[in-house]
Each structure stands twice: as structure tokens, then as C-alpha cells.
Amino acid sequence: MTGFDLKDGVTRLAADYANAWNSSDMDAMTALYTDDVHWVNIVGMHWRGKAEVDKAHRIFFDIMFKGVPLALEEIESIAALPGGAAVAVIRWSVGAFTTPAGVRVPPSRDRMTLVLVRENGKLLIKHGANIQIDELAQKSDPVTASGSSGP
Amino acid sequence: MTGFDLKDGVTRLAADYANAWNSSDMDAMTALYTDDVHWVNIVGMHWRGKAEVDKAHRIFFDIMFKGVPLALEEIESIAALPGGAAVAVIRWSVGAFTTPAGVRVPPSRDRMTLVLVRENGKLLIKHGANIQIDELAQKSDPVTASGSSGP
Numbered sequence: 001m002t003g004f005d006l007k008d009g010v011t012r013l014a015a016d017y018a019n020a021w022n023s024s025d026m027d028a029m030t031a032l033y034t035d036d037v038h039w040v041n042i043v044g045m046h047w048r049g050k051a052e053v054d055k056a057h058r059i060f061f062d063i064m065f066k067g068v069p070l071a072l073e074e075i076e077s078i079a080a081l082p083g084g085a086a087v088a089v090i091r092w093s094v095g096a097f098t099t100p101a102g103v104r105v106p107p108s109r110d111r112m113t114l115v116l117v118r119e120n121g122k123l124l125i126k127h128g129a130n131i132q133i134d135e136l137a138q139k140s141d142p143v144t145a146s147g148s149s150g151p
Numbered sequence: 152m153t154g155f156d157l158k159d160g161v162t163r164l165a166a167d168y169a170n171a172w173n174s175s176d177m178d179a180m181t182a183l184y185t186d187d188v189h190w191v192n193i194v195g196m197h198w199r200g201k202a203e204v205d206k207a208h209r210i211f212f213d214i215m216f217k218g219v220p221l222a223l224e225e226i227e228s229i230a231a232l233p234g235g236a237a238v239a240v241i242r243w244s245v246g247a248f249t250t251p252a253g254v255r256v257p258p259s260r261d262r263m264t265l266v267l268v269r270e271n272g273k274l275l276i277k278h279g280a281n282i283q284i285d286e287l288a289q290k291s292d293p294v295t296a297s298g299s300s301g302p
Contacts, residue, residue, distance in 0.1 A: 036230060038228055038230065038238070038240065040240060040262050040264055040280075040282050041282075042282070043282075043284070043285035043288035043289075044260075044261075044262045044282045044283060044284030044285055044288070044289070045288070045289065045292045045294070045295075046227060046228075046240055046262055047294050048228060052294045055293060055294060056292070056293045056294050059293040060293065076197060077189055077197075077199060079187060079189065079277065079278065081232060081233070081234070081236050081266070081268065081277070082232070082233050082234020082235070082236050082268070083232070083233020083234045083236075084233070085232050085233050085234075085236065087189070087266045087277065087278045089189065089191060089197055099288065099291070100288075100291035101287060101288065101290075101291060109195075110195070111191050111195045111197055111280075113191055113264060113278065113280035115232070115238045115266060115278075117232065117233065126230065126232070126238065127230065127238045127264065129191075129262075129264035129280035129282060130282075131191050131192075131193070131194075131195045131280060131281075131282055132195060133194070133195035134194035134195055136252060137194035137195070137196070137250065137251075137252065138194075138195070138196065139252075140250070140251035140252060141196045141207070142206060142207045142210040142211065143196070143198050143203045143206060143207050144196075
């Protein structure tokens with residue numbers, strides 16, 4: 001897979017993921033996973049295998065995410081791995097939602113690490129690790145903050 | 152690389168990481184990275200390449216992490232990727248620390264996703280995505296909570 005193909009594949013995957021999310025279509029979302037997918041969500045739950053990842057997402061869409069908009073902000077990075085695999089970081093904006101514990105989460109952004117492998121010519125999600133961006137903490141980023149001219 | 156070798160390699164990597172952390176030895180930590188490593192930390196900062204990841208860690212150890220103990224709880228999963236690469240989830244316990252914004256973080260646990268590639272017969276970190284476990288939220292895990300007999 002050439003660099004161009006890889007970028008194209010990740011772009012398509014991100015679009016498919018956003019479409020599945022925004023239509024609460026768990027069949028479409030699950031079709032993006034390998035059978036042995038693992039997922040670590042923003043609060044650190046770790047699900048192992050397609051059955052667990054699918055079950056968790058279906059329940060969370062029922063009680064928390066249905067109708068909550070997800071929008072692609074940027075595919076921040078794509079690094080090729082051996083054998084046509086890749087690891088990408090995708091930044092999303094997410095609408096407000098209420099957690100099962102009753103905590104209202106205002107609109108937020110996530111940085112999602114996706115490990116992607118190629119099956120039947122298509123990139124599938126082998127691993128997801130999704131991190132909610134702490135916007136206040138970004139001001140203390142030693143790399144980006146030092147070059148900032150802002151307050 | 153066989154399954155056994157992979158487990159051995161990840162176990163060794165985790166031990167090397169913990170040793171580097173606990174001795175605040177950034178040279179040893181940086182030696183575990185590929186040149187093109189990316190890192191997304193627990194608050195969603197995204198660093199690209201060894202120079203950035205190293206710089207950020209040196210500054211954060213100076214102001215926040217030096218003397219904060221890190222202990223391996225469990226290598227939760229290791230999934231083989233093509234070409235001898237792998238993606239692992241490692242659960243750590245971390246001592247209390249104070250953020251640059253002055254927030255005191257009590258002892259906590261992280262689930263760290265590591266994408267590892269083989270260079271010169273050794274596993275190196277190509278990508279890290281570290282998620283702080285929200286302990287309260289674990290009670291709402293649709294996968295583990297449903298099978299729990301606890302309160």
C-alpha cells in the first residue's frame with residue numbers, strides 16, 4: 001500500500017466511522033472492526049474482541065451517544081506499519097452527552113489512536129484507544145506551548 | 152517472532168519502561184522509542200517524533216513526575232501485527248502528582264496502548280496512547296459490570 005493509498009484508506013475509514021456514529025448504526029460501525037479488535041475508551045474501559053466492543057457500543061449508544069454529533073476535525077498523523085498496517089491519530093469533536101453516572105459532559109474533543117490492518121484490501125480497526133482532550137491542560141503542553149505567542 | 156517471544160519482548164519492554172520511569176532516566180526511556188515515535192498522553196497532548204516526545208517527558212519529569220512511582224499491574228493484552236509488530240495494553244499504577252496547572256492528582260491507574268515494532272531484534276515503541284482510568288466509570292462498564300457479583 002503506497003503512502004497515497006494509506007492516506008486515502010484512513011480518510012475513508014474516518015468518514016465511515018463518522019457516518020456510522022452519526023446515524024447510530026452499530027452494524028456499520030462493527031463492520032469497521034477486525035474480529036479480534038480491542039478498544040480502550042475515554043474513561044479507560046478495555047474491551048476485547050468484536051463481541052465485547054460491539055456490545056459496549058450498542059449499550060452506550062442506547063443510553064448516552066444516540067443523537068450526539070461526532071465531527072472529524074483532523075487526521076493528525078498516519079504512520080505506516082509493516083505489512084500495510086498503520087497507526088493513525090484522528091481528532092474529533094463530540095457533542096455534549098450525559099454519562100451513565102449522570103455527569104453532563106459539555107462538547108469536547110477526542111484524540112483517537114487507531115491501529116489499522118488491511119483485510120481484503122480494506123483498512124479495518126484492530127485497536128482503538130480514545131483520549132478525551134483536556135483543553136485546559138493543552139496550555140501546559142511543553143512542545144506546542146513554548147512556540148505559542150498567545151496568552 | 153513467535154507468540155512466546157512476543158510476550159517475552161513486551162514483558163521486557165514494560166520492565167525497561169518502569170525502570171526508566173522510576174529512576175527518572177530519560178536517556179533510558181528515550182532509548183525505548185523509534186525515531187518516529189508518536190505519543191498521546193493522558194490529557195490528550197500529541198507529540199510527534201523522538202525529539203518532541205523526549206523533550207516533553209524531560210520537562211514533565213522535572214516539574215511533575217520525578218519521584219512519582221510507576222508500577223506494572225498487568226500486561227492486559229498483546230496482539231500480533233504483521234511483520235513482528237504488536238499492539239499491547241499495559242495497566243499501570245501511578246503515584247500522586249501535581250499537574251502544571253496546580254491540580255493534585257491522587258494515586259491513579261493508566262491503561263497504556265503501545266504499538267511496538269521490531270528493530271534490530273528488539274521491540275521499540277512506535278506509538279503510545281495513555282488513558283487514565285476513571286475508577287468511578289468502571290462501574291458502568293457494559294461488559295464487565297454485567298458479569299459482576301459485587302455491589
